[in-house]
Amino acid sequence: MEEILGQEMRPPLVLRKFLNEWKTFLESMIIPKTECDIQNVMNLSENQNRFSHVVAQCSLEKLEQENDVNIIKYEPGVRNPARIPTIVDDTNLKTYKELVKGKNNTNQNRNPFKRSRETYAVVPLPCQQQNEKYDFRDIYNDIILKIRIYRPARVVHTSQSLEKPVFAEEFECLGSNYLSDLRDKISCVCKKKRFFDVSDNPTAELPVKTTDPAYFFINNTFYNDRRNPDNPDYSEVIRTWAKKAVGLKDLHFEVAQMETTRFLDLTVSIGFPQLYQHHGNCQHVFVISQIEVVTPRLQCAQRHIYPRLCSFGYFNNRVCNMCGTRRYTFIVTKSDRQLHDPAYICNKCFFDYHYIDGKKIGNFQAFKVNEDNDEEEVMKYIKKSRVEDEYSTDENDEMANMQTSINKTI
Numbered sequence: 001m002e003e004i005l006g007q008e009m010r011p012p013l014v015l016r017k018f019l020n021e022w023k024t025f026l027e028s029m030i031i032p033k034t035e036c037d038i039q040n041v042m043n044l045s046e047n048q049n050r051f052s053h054v055v056a057q058c059s060l061e062k063l064e065q066e067n068d069v070n071i072i073k074y075e076p077g078v079r080n081p082a083r084i085p086t087i088v089d090d091t092n093l094k095t096y097k098e099l100v101k102g103k104n105n106t107n108q109n110r111n112p113f114k115r116s117r118e119t120y121a122v123v124p125l126p127c128q129q130q131n132e133k134y135d136f137r138d139i140y141n142d143i144i145l146k147i148r149i150y151r152p153a154r155v156v157h158t159s160q161s162l163e164k165p166v167f168a169e170e171f172e173c174l175g176s177n178y179l180s181d182l183r184d185k186i187s188c189v190c191k192k193k194r195f196f197d198v199s200d201n202p203t204a205e206l207p208v209k210t211t212d213p214a215y216f217f218i219n220n221t222f223y224n225d226r227r228n229p230d231n232p233d234y235s236e237v238i239r240t241w242a243k244k245a246v247g248l249k250d251l252h253f254e255v256a257q258m259e260t261t262r263f264l265d266l267t268v269s270i271g272f273p274q275l276y277q278h279h280g281n282c283q284h285v286f287v288i289s290q291i292e293v294v295t296p297r298l299q300c301a302q303r304h305i306y307p308r309l310c311s312f313g314y315f316n317n318r319v320c321n322m323c324g325t326r327r328y329t330f331i332v333t334k335s336d337r338q339l340h341d342p343a344y345i346c347n348k349c350f351f352d353y354h355y356i357d358g359k360k361i362g363n364f365q366a367f368k369v370n371e372d373n374d375e376e377e378v379m380k381y382i383k384k385s386r387v388e389d390e391y392s393t394d395e396n397d398e399m400a401n402m403q404t405s406i407n408k409t410i
Helices: 015-029 034-041 048-057 094-105 179-185 234-242 347-354 375-409
Strands: 120-122 143-150 167-174 214-218 221-224 254-257 274-278 282-293 308-313 330-333 343-345 365-368
Touching (some): 015 282, 214 234, 221 234, 330 347
Antiparallel strands (some): 120 308, 143 282, 214 221, 274 282, 330 343, 330 365
């Protein structure tokens, strides 16, 4: 991997050792030495009663008055102070009036970034979690990892190179979470169902998977999903090939189970690409981008919502190649009537273009994309639809302005 990327990997970090070293360092920082120093400077080391009396007289409570302003203790990341905007109903300020007038005339749905690889959505904490306090027993005893997962590379088209990695989603995981917990949260069209040619009977239900093997490859270790005893070992083929491959004979790959391995048990290199593979050859590159120790100032929620989806990319929405407005649900290949191979087509365009009275037209193969109806996927679909609507609105506005200019010219 280092030879492919052309850069050296950062020194591996043992997460459990990192947490223990942090706790040891923290203990040396919180030993109370201040009171002893003050007592020695005042030459009261032998008169504890007098020193206690001085401390009581110098207490801030002695300075409090009944009419003092209530000071709210602000902790960044823990609480957000209430901000009451100033509302001016009637004013003679011309600048303010023009700003309000321009703001009211601006299209609120206009997205200045439109649709790009750099546009992504941040998912806030659930409403019921915002006011809940986290378990203080976890403070300094756990870590939070941010894991960025990238979209699987699309098929390599003729005379075209493989596309660059595109950000798909980012998760926050606790060190106490199992790798299998993250695997269950990753969104992919290959989840739960199998792909096969459905062009002869496109309305048939896809068969449910009886096995669902997968593995994480992290720091020369394969973490296989063995929750189902019938799951084959995907890593066995790779390990057998590596023993014969040039330059890999001296490497030794470890094998473990993801359902019994916590993130704290890992040895990782921050920022270096790792691999998650499932459904045969569906490969997701992911990166551990950040590691934090759970502290009082770190905004975190109850343990049961982790791994938590904290952001996802808008660029991963599935748009039909024919109409450009709906999400595609079929992948068409080897077609004698399509311009692209493969072609990504929505449900309506697929049946209108490839079938007459339910009969197949021409030669092609069709693969139905499984719709994942998990709560996170539904939420992402709604957010993506809003961005698509904003994008369509911007394009329609530009076309309308262009048509108006043409009419004026004529």
